[in-house]
Amino acid sequence: MNERLRKLIYLFRPRSVAIVGGSSMPNKIGTVLMKNLIEGRFMGDVYAVNPKYTAVLGKPCYPKVSDIPKPVDCVIIATPAETVPGILEDCGSKGVKGVIVLSGGFEEVGRNDLADRMKAISEKYNIPVIGPNCLGVFDPYTRVDSIFLPAFKLERPGPGNIAFVTQSGAVGSTVVDLAAHYGMGISKFISYGNGTVLNECDMLEFLEKDKETEIIILYLEGVKDGRRLLEWMKKVNPKKPIVAMKAGKYGKAMAAARSHTGNIAGNYMAYKAAFRQAKVTEANDLQELFDFVKIFNQPLPKGNRVAVITNGGGMGVLTADAINSEGMEIADYSEETKVALKKILPSYGNVGNPLDLVADAGVEAYDKAIEVLMADEGVDSLAIVLLTQTPPMDERIIGVLTRASDDRRKAVVTISVGGAYTEAYQRALESKGVPSYNSPLAAVKAMHMLTNYAAWKGKMKKEG
Amino acid sequence: MAMLEDFRLLEKNGFRLLPYKLATDEDGAVAAAVKIGYPVALKVVSEEISHKTEVNGVKIRIRDEAGLRLAYKEIMDGAKGHKVDGILVQKMARKGIELIIGGRKDPQFGHMVVLGLGGVYVEIFRDITARICPVVEQDVEEMILELKTHPLLEGARGAKPIDRAALKRMVLGICKFMAKEDIKELDLNPVIFDENGGDIVDVRFTR
Numbered sequence: 001m002n003e004r005l006r007k008l009i010y011l012f013r014p015r016s017v018a019i020v021g022g023s024s025m026p027n028k029i030g031t032v033l034m035k036n037l038i039e040g041r042f043m044g045d046v047y048a049v050n051p052k053y054t055a056v057l058g059k060p061c062y063p064k065v066s067d068i069p070k071p072v073d074c075v076i077i078a079t080p081a082e083t084v085p086g087i088l089e090d091c092g093s094k095g096v097k098g099v100i101v102l103s104g105g106f107e108e109v110g111r112n113d114l115a116d117r118m119k120a121i122s123e124k125y126n127i128p129v130i131g132p133n134c135l136g137v138f139d140p141y142t143r144v145d146s147i148f149l150p151a152f153k154l155e156r157p158g159p160g161n162i163a164f165v166t167q168s169g170a171v172g173s174t175v176v177d178l179a180a181h182y183g184m185g186i187s188k189f190i191s192y193g194n195g196t197v198l199n200e201c202d203m204l205e206f207l208e209k210d211k212e213t214e215i216i217i218l219y220l221e222g223v224k225d226g227r228r229l230l231e232w233m234k235k236v237n238p239k240k241p242i243v244a245m246k247a248g249k250y251g252k253a254m255a256a257a258r259s260h261t262g263n264i265a266g267n268y269m270a271y272k273a274a275f276r277q278a279k280v281t282e283a284n285d286l287q288e289l290f291d292f293v294k295i296f297n298q299p300l301p302k303g304n305r306v307a308v309i310t311n312g313g314g315m316g317v318l319t320a321d322a323i324n325s326e327g328m329e330i331a332d333y334s335e336e337t338k339v340a341l342k343k344i345l346p347s348y349g350n351v352g353n354p355l356d357l358v359a360d361a362g363v364e365a366y367d368k369a370i371e372v373l374m375a376d377e378g379v380d381s382l383a384i385v386l387l388t389q390t391p392p393m394d395e396r397i398i399g400v401l402t403r404a405s406d407d408r409r410k411a412v413v414t415i416s417v418g419g420a421y422t423e424a425y426q427r428a429l430e431s432k433g434v435p436s437y438n439s440p441l442a443a444v445k446a447m448h449m450l451t452n453y454a455a456w457k458g459k460m461k462k463e464g
Numbered sequence: 465m466a467m468l469e470d471f472r473l474l475e476k477n478g479f480r481l482l483p484y485k486l487a488t489d490e491d492g493a494v495a496a497a498v499k500i501g502y503p504v505a506l507k508v509v510s511e512e513i514s515h516k517t518e519v520n521g522v523k524i525r526i527r528d529e530a531g532l533r534l535a536y537k538e539i540m541d542g543a544k545g546h547k548v549d550g551i552l553v554q555k556m557a558r559k560g561i562e563l564i565i566g567g568r569k570d571p572q573f574g575h576m577v578v579l580g581l582g583g584v585y586v587e588i589f590r591d592i593t594a595r596i597c598p599v600v601e602q603d604v605e606e607m608i609l610e611l612k613t614h615p616l617l618e619g620a621r622g623a624k625p626i627d628r629a630a631l632k633r634m635v636l637g638i639c640k641f642m643a644k645e646d647i648k649e650l651d652l653n654p655v656i657f658d659e660n661g662g663d664i665v666d667v668r669f670t671r
Contacts, residue, residue: 226570226596230596262649269576
């Protein structure tokens with residue numbers, strides 16, 4: 001990692017932040033940015049930079065970054081594109097450690113000249129720059145937050161281990177909001193926009209060494225250097241699983257393609273090839289993105305044999321169908337397991353896979369069944385179906401399922417289908433880090449992805 | 465004569481093609497067939513015809529002189545109104561599984577190689593998979609397994625499995641070829657494989 005990229009950490013863990021364009025006028029981006037830091041409980045010093053004021057929302061305000069008397073680690077710029085090179089130069093001469101440029105009006109509107117000046121200044125002073133034309137960063141550990149969408153309109157997630165790297169700000173912000181809503185924690189949010197100075201490859205390189213990050217979401221529209229991306233995905237994915245999504249798959253077919261290959265193997269095919277080569281997990285829509293990413297906190301299964309536990313026969317059957325259609329296997333229990341399970345079931349119950357605990361089953365039956373199946377060497381992962389609506393079921397099940405998820409002998413998914421009451425259970429489970437799904441197929445697909453990743457990693461280890 | 469140039473470039477790069485000769489009249493075609501040995505296939509060669517089968521421009525499994533003379537006339541009839549450069553006489557390919565091996569230079573990722581179920585229905589079945597070049601044998605193995613039709617390659621319904629090693633060599637070779645000759649777009653379609661190897665039947669590429 002070069003020095004400029006190493007300095008990127010100052011954008012996530014700055015001792016001080018200055019907002020160029022900081023304001024207190026209602027409905028201004030500069031105001032949202034100030035409030036993000038002040039109301040979001042950012043612990044470092046906050047400055048506004050704006051020639052019109054001497055103070056903004058109780059924080060000191062200066063005409064230029066270089067007028068700030070103390071050192072500044074991170075500068076967030078939200079002023080028109082033409083002003084950006086000058087401000088960046090000022091940041092450089094002051095010794096600012098890193099800059100986020102939110103403003104649009106660069107390559108995306110043909111102003112490559114402005115982008116080139118940005119690049120040159122960044123190189124001259126060795127300053128990392130995120131953007132332009134982006135939402136910048138959000139770090140729930142330090143509460144640095146350059147997302148210019150007010151927190152009351154767009155929730156911020158709590159701390160976790162998932163880094164989210166996105167080219168698009170709009171999609172990125174939606175995912176941030178949903179992650180918060182689902183109770184999913186993140187390590188870092190990075191919206192890099194045009195990627196003029198630092199792009200997705202730099203982010204992967206940076207996150208490879210990031211202490212808080214264990215899983216990476218990569219949302220791509222188009223990349224400039226596909227080969228470099230492939231190399232970085234290959235390098236990082238074995239250490240920190242990447243779930244990638246490519247938007248803009250079906251662009252206009254290549255003009256005048258002469259061959260079959262030219263007709264059918266468009267640009268998306270190259271992305272898909274690269275994902276497969278790097279063994280990166282590919283999501284096809286935002287729902288899959290969430291479904292897939294949350295299972296990567298589970299331990300890697302040793303194989304594809306799944307045990308299903310349910311308190312409703314039909315849901316168990318649907319889950320078994322999904323296991324078959326995904327090409328996973330229904331686990332066979334050992335004799336020991338069968339004897340132990342028989343003791344848990346009521347006299348009219350049958351030991352099978354799916355294991356139907358029947359609707360009379362209480363929290364204790366789940367607890368015992370999970371314990372038995374965790375010990376069975378012929379089971380690689382558990383799909384636990386929970387009908388929250390049965391009379392004996394109550395919120396103690398959340399503790400039981402959390403213990404199962406934290407057990408780490410086997411990968412666990414939970415499946416609950418239902419309305420508002422059930423959703424409350426799911427949210428509670430998610431907030432404890434238990435992967436929870438409202439569709440058997442979605443749950444099994446996610447397990448399949450984890451199992452594939454595990455199989456590949458296992459193979460890689462064996463081959464050294 | 466793009467087709468012949470493509471053939472020659474492949475040969476120059478170490479690919480073994482089915483024996484072929486270009487004939488410019490009927491007697492020449494007969495002589496070529498004798499030299500190559502029956503059975504043969506005849507193909508119209510014309511810059512103006514890009515889909516040969518659509519003008520009845522391909523005749524296969526020709527076993528003798530009478531059959532060849534008839535096929536020659538039929539091809540010339542079908543090509544009426546087009547400028548014809550000649551007729552390609554090609555040794556008949558083996559019977560087997562028709563595959564496509566293709567390639568393309570992507571603006572972001574560079575050369576990529578494509579493997580799939582070949583023939584004239586490539587666009588309909590779209591049973592294809594791709595990798596970024598260069599690839600290693602393991603990549604090709606994974607490509608094969610990703611094809612929906614891969615059981616055909618394993619030898620479905622009593623057939624013997626195809627010569628996988630030869631297929632892998634060909635895919636690896638195509639990656640090298642594209643890099644060396646800086647090919648923009650390429651199709652080997654079909655390439656027909658059986659248990660003893662594969663025959664490149666038709667080729668087209670853009671440099």
